[in-house]
Amino acid sequence: METQKATKIAWNKNKLIGQKLPLKPEQIWSIRVRLEMENNTRDLALFNLALDSKLRACDLLKLTVRDISRGDGILPRAQVVQQKTKRPVQFEITNKTKLSLQSLIDHETLTCNDYLFKGQSLRTEHLSTRQYARIVDDWVTSIGLDKNAYGTHSMRRTKASIIYKQTKNLRAVQILLGHTKLESTVRYYDQ
Numbered sequence: 001m002e003t004q005k006a007t008k009i010a011w012n013k014n015k016l017i018g019q020k021l022p023l024k025p026e027q028i029w030s031i032r033v034r035l036e037m038e039n040n041t042r043d044l045a046l047f048n049l050a051l052d053s054k055l056r057a058c059d060l061l062k063l064t065v066r067d068i069s070r071g072d073g074i075l076p077r078a079q080v081v082q083q084k085t086k087r088p089v090q091f092e093i094t095n096k097t098k099l100s101l102q103s104l105i106d107h108e109t110l111t112c113n114d115y116l117f118k119g120q121s122l123r124t125e126h127l128s129t130r131q132y133a134r135i136v137d138d139w140v141t142s143i144g145l146d147k148n149a150y151g152t153h154s155m156r157r158t159k160a161s162i163i164y165k166q167t168k169n170l171r172a173v174q175i176l177l178g179h180t181k182l183e184s185t186v187r188y189y190d191q
Helices: 025-037 041-053 095-108 129-142 152-167 170-177 182-189
Strands: 077-081 088-092
Touching: 025 041, 025 129, 041 088, 041 095, 041 129, 041 152, 088 170, 129 152, 152 170, 170 182
Parallel strands: none
Antiparallel strands: 077 088
């Protein structure tokens, strides 16, 4: 009697694997316009800050009001210690992002100790990385992009990619991303 061997299907069958693509300037504009037209205060602030900060999802979602503001306004620069590397990274907060963050803080009546991006379940006080991934999927599919080619790390790579294209300065991008090794930064652009 012949025994049939069970065929195991790979988890990534028919899925794109590898690095997720950064967004292009026209794609950034399209997503931002859609969020503005929808008056989606939280998502607009999340989108803008994700681009400006170049933070990994785990660090972005744990930001509190205190991390990005002092007194009566949003800071022009913020600094956070990254969870993965335990090293500080600094980022600029552009005027467009300042406006969207202030709108979020006012709309949600957030206090200095509140997370910027509140969770949607009782288990967590801030958005989970899975919730954020679904939000990013919604953003990219809303403008006709393949959600398999983009992800939360696309948000981290986008502004760094634009800066690299303009300057060709890998060391500057390494500092902006908070990479400890230049080889990590090289992998972002070695395509």
